[in-house]
Amino acid sequence: GSFSANSGKRSQNARLAPLHTLARKYNTPVYVYSADQIVARVRMFARAFQEIPHLVCYSVKANSTLAILKLIDQQDAGFDIVSGGELERVLTLGKKAAHRVVFSGVGKTAVELDLALRSDILIFNVESEAEIELLAERARKLRIQAKIALRVNPDVFAETHPYISTGLREHKFGIDIRKARAVYRAAAKFRYLDPCGVSVHIGSQIRSAEPFGAAISRVVDLVVQLRRDGLNIRYVDAGGGLGIDYHANAGTAGLGGSFDAEAHVHAYAKTLSEPLQQLEGNVTLLLEPGRFLVAQAGLLLTRVLYVKKNGKKTFVITDAGMNDLIRPALYHAHHEIVPIEPRPGRKRLVDVVGPVCETGDFFARDRLLPELRAGDLVAILDAGAYGNSLSSNYNSRPRPAEVLIEGRHTRLIRRRETIQDLIRPELEV
Ligand code: LLP
DSSP states (O other): OOOOOOOOOOOOOHHHHHHHHHHHOOOEEEEEHHHHHHHHHHHHHHHTTSOOEEEEEEEGGGGOOOOHHHHHHHHHHHEEEOSSSHHHOHHHHHHHHTTTTEEEOOOOHHHHHHHHHHHOOSSEEOHHHHHHHHHHHHHHHHHEEEEEEEEEOOOOOSSSSSGOOOSSSSSSSETTTTTTTHHHHHHSSTTTTEEEEEEEOOOOOOSSSHHHHHHHHHHHHOOOHHHHHTTOOEEEOOOOOBBTTTTTTTTTTTSSSOOOOHHHHHHHHHHHHHHGGOOOOOOOEEEEOOHHHGGGGGGEEEEEEEEEEEEEEEEEESSSTTTTHHHHHHHHOOOEEEESSSOOOOOOOOOHHHHHHTTTTTEEEEEEEOOOTOOEEEOSSSSSSSSSSGOOOGOOOOOOOOEEETTTTEEEEEOOOHHHHHHHHHHHH
């Protein structure tokens, strides 16, 4: 049931055939996920950290579809959320799931804080002094104790796209680590706040261990000081950000893949664990992976509508657009594109673009691909993270259906939107 790395040696055609069937049954564009892959990644991640007390809190924003959350919940993971909406999604799994929730984000509202307090979440990652005051007030009003961690900004540079780098002082995230001790001291005065954690998140799609090591070392130093100051710090939250290789499936029809995810996560675990030893136990490590768990378990299946030439350029126009998958447009992100039935013969240099009325609506530029014709199916790989969760209705385009492959079965987990879904809020006024 999986279509990326390490999934055995069945023939390519046998693996791809189901995609034809899925396209016929559910229409295109459609997101297709492998449950086996997601479960394997969650287990792989947990295995890498088995030596230390930890809780994997999947970052819901990466893919917030309920069936995906349920799969992850079944692996006893928790969740990293950034809004009341994401909390409501987690609450559909049952009240107990909320007890393993960490709540991040720079702009939590009073309503969201109240819902989180009432749901008895694990911990709030507070990002400003003003938020501490609001949370203290809400907690007092509801008479509910809130465990908090300050999200500190460690001023660490991490090599990634500037839009998804977060750990520099010039970014909006967290509280300057140099100010943190004073802020903890202030927070400790509120009766309904329990400052018991320190959290950090330096960015996303980070491919080297170094910046994670630098950030966690600074956090550990802070924990030592805070404990000296008399605070009972029992949680260190290392955030998310572990990157994947978006090129790994190049030239393998998307089914081989050379990215050694296991080695990657083990190196990451080692980098985080070493500085933590200074704390001599007494600490639970919280982790917030998103992309690493779901990106490579998903693809966007789309059909070629037209092929046209403008001057020297050939454009392959698909029925999926930037509203369905915005990563190439927004971050110039690379996604492998694989024809489901590649034509033999000379490859062509093409732009693969969507139907949306924006020049930025592309999936690939100057990409060498087997010849494509109208009606062909292509898969845009590694689209399981920040794909549908970042989609929109721009150009009044209903969002795609989502299907989940579970062993030999396939199941619709989100139906395709209809135009009625889109215009109902306007008809109701
Ligand atoms: N924790 C916090 C506080 C975060 O802000 C994020 C992601 C994560 C965890 C999960 O990071 P991950 O393990 O997925 O890298 N839309 C962009 C990525 C934005 C990431 C935002 N924050 C993309 O498509 O590349």
